[in-house]
Amino acid sequence: MTTSDPILLVGFPAVGDFIRCHSAVQIIAQRFPGRPIDVVTSPVAAPLARMMPHVRKGWALAKRHRQLGFEERRRLVGELRKENYRTAYLMTSTTKAALMTFMAGIPERIGYPQELQFGLLNRFPAGWLGHLWAFGPRKTRIFEEVCSIASLGESPAAEAQWPAPRLVVDPAELDDWRKNQKIDAARPALSLYTAGVDDFRSWPVERFVSIARTYHERGWAIWIIGGARERAGAAQIRAAIPEAVDFTSTPSIDDAMRQIAASTMFLGVDGGISHAAAALNVPCALIYGLNRPYVHGPVNSHVRFLEPPLSTPSWVEDTRGVSEGRVLEALAGLSAEIRS
Structure with a gap:
């Protein structure tokens, strides 16, 4: 060779x-x-x-x-x-x-x-x-x-580590997308990924609404990312916050990547879209339930995971054990890192 x-x-x-x-x-x-x-x-x-x-x-x-x-x-x-x-x-x-x-x-x-x-x-x-x-x-x-x-099974040297995944959206493509969508680049945007409302990985939609309302009142744009499975959740969020932008009818995964790359922060649940957000270097707060983040979550360093506490009753088998307060705290921490 x-x-x-x-x-x-x-x-x-x-x-x-x-x-x-x-x-x-x-x-x-x-x-x-x-x-x-x-x-x-x-x-x-x-x-x-x-x-x-x-x-x-x-x-x-x-x-x-x-x-x-x-x-x-x-x-x-x-x-x-x-x-x-x-x-x-x-x-x-x-x-x-x-x-x-x-x-x-x-x-x-x-x-x-x-x-x-x-x-x-x-x-x-x-x-x-x-x-x-x-x-x-x-x-x-x-x-x-x-x-x-x-x-070939060789572990990284003591001073090194295996690399985290990376995705890069061309800056010119991102600028063109913002112009076509009439996006104000100076306005911060919070992207939401709900998964399907009946999916075991999802977080209650009313909690997404509450978080979105809080950031909307602070002047942030609210974007809903995903596809057909996320449209029911998007409809509920927009019913409460009509100014939220529903991107769940996005025609291509390329556009979805531009939407995420243009975001200031990303709030989502376990799923491929969340791995994409982490690889695009967008600060992420990710909510996990039965699927534990250590095994299933992204390994990128700018991700904050939220899981139900160990004291959660055994019958709670999804993400409901994660409170809105903990999510707001995680997002606030990410915002502070962005400003610093």
Whole structure:
């Protein structure tokens, strides 16, 4: 292999999980600075590839529920062969992903053989056998898994640490978006991500309304981010605060990233959009319930997590144990950091 041979990274299909793969991209780019890096993910997440430093190109592979998707994978294999990739890092441990890179003729295929893909994968991170026997609930964070694959199991030096994911929106695109939307760049904006109102990850909408009203009265713009699942929550927020801007009919994920990047602060719950906000370096207050933030949350340093206290009664199985007061306190702390 030469210092210019291209590398393929096969990422996860979900937006949040794919964003976490950018930590692996950064590790690979540091190890092989002259080699181009391309990524494979779902059509939903693929537009994010162009916002990831060190990524040359993103390939989209449609996700097939309960289907093997042979025709789609055959088409992509043909395209991958033309690129002459010499190394593939497989973040996802599925046999289908390993078979795809094998059929594409990529000689070095690195990943965890979680589905016993010996032969389809031919290089494993250190400690792979212990990982293979870690059945049951996930024993490590996805962040740690993707970094281990990219570094072949080598832990960072004592004075270093694995990099957090990063997304970058082109400043010129952001300026054009503000002009088209008639956004006053001098006015602070609080973005809200509610998830679906019936989603176990969501926070009661009336509490979002209360927080939004407080910041609206302070002169902040209120933006509601998301898609079809968030529209019911957006309607309730706008019914209470008509001046709030509903972006849940956004036509593309690119626009959603511009909306978040233009925000002053972000308040949300567990979800891919929240990972995007953290990777875009927007100060975030994120509310978690059953899914614990250490395992499922972003690793970026400017994120404040809010969880139900340990004393919460066992029947409270969602985010209701997080009070409005704690959220306001977290947002106030983030505001202070922004001003300092």
